[in-house]
Amino acid sequence: MTALAGWSRRDMADRVAADIPEGWAVNLGIGLPTLIANFVPIEREVMFHSENGILGVGPLPPAGQENPWLINAGKQPITLRPGAAIVGQADSFAIIRGGHLDLCVLGGYQVGANGDLANWSTGRAGEAPAVGGAMDLGAGAKRVWVLMEHAARDGTPRLVERCTYPLTALGTVSRVYTDIAVIDVTPDGFVLREAAPGISIEQIAARMGAPLSPIRD
């Protein structure tokens, strides 16, 4: 299956950012989801949460102005925005597990048509698994969106009927943003919400392991 020229990684992050309204408390997973914050203007007051106890993550610091005591979940230097607060790990995960986050955007290996998420382990033997806060976020946030490439590099679909990788959380994903589409996960399975410019629903569906319903009016 040939690769399609859809959205770039920056476009993907920008596309998610456009759907985050002012006032939400949002956790961004490590990797690609971290980029989303760069596309939410500081005037749109979104509270970005970092699992290590920060509510109100601000823009990246200019080179040379990093504070070694301020990092995000990916251990990268960050700043605080006006209004930021810092808590300890138990309170930070009370924010996550207590249902106080409006949204969490995670990376993924696979998303099932039933909303299951696999994003923490490939199950390879002899390799130490690491989970971090992924299971807490998957189980605790009010909404879980996934931002990932539509298919693996070898073309293997990542939107599938049922995940085959070890699960992170069950029935939790409500929307997936990929390089070629925005797809809702509904009780009826995957439903197309938006196709990237120049991409057809047939092309999107051909790169999935589960049925895709057309955009609903």
Add this chain to the structure above:
Amino acid sequence: MIDKFVPSIEAALDGIGDGATIMVGGFGAVGQPHLLVDALGERGLRHLTIIANNAGGDFGGLPKLIAQGAITKVICSYPRATSKTAFDTLYAEGRIDLELVPQGTLAERIRAAGAGVPAFFTPTAAGTELAAGKEVRTIDGRACVLEYALSADFALIEAWEADRWGNLTYNAAGRNFNPIMATAAGVTIALAHHRRDLGTLAPETIVTPGLFVQRVFIAGGSA
């Protein structure tokens, strides 16, 4: 007179022996008491259990302890580093045990130990490999996993300011696991960066009250 300041790192680590279970504060390298962990590596210890969110990371003194074979088991949420570490090697050879715990469950287990809650149910990890073998109960329609409180013999933590009662403040994101670990260990040993006279820390800014802290070593040794 209550005075928890100790004059040396040796005095701070007094009594930590083979087989001890030790919590180490920090998220990544931030808030980890590197001086204490480094000094622990000089003691030739064996059979330690380390509870630290990023045990297996590639920073601070833990990699050295692991490479020495001092650590039998780590309990953590994220043992992975960007580069291959001594932990990866020992793990692949089956020479170190890993109890992988979702980070929020790890924090809550520690908090529960300090708060006298012996166990709790949580939806986190329900239906996943990390719930294998654990009791599951449906509560309010959701599958929940039984998790037990997690305590330790010692906690090594990093604080920003300390007074002689052991009252502590933290700097920026250096707080993370430190306050809860202080509540969950038999002996809590704090590395602090600034010594303050008793009564000069504003009570409402103290995050860890001194009753949770047994020893304080001031970085730079000015105690």
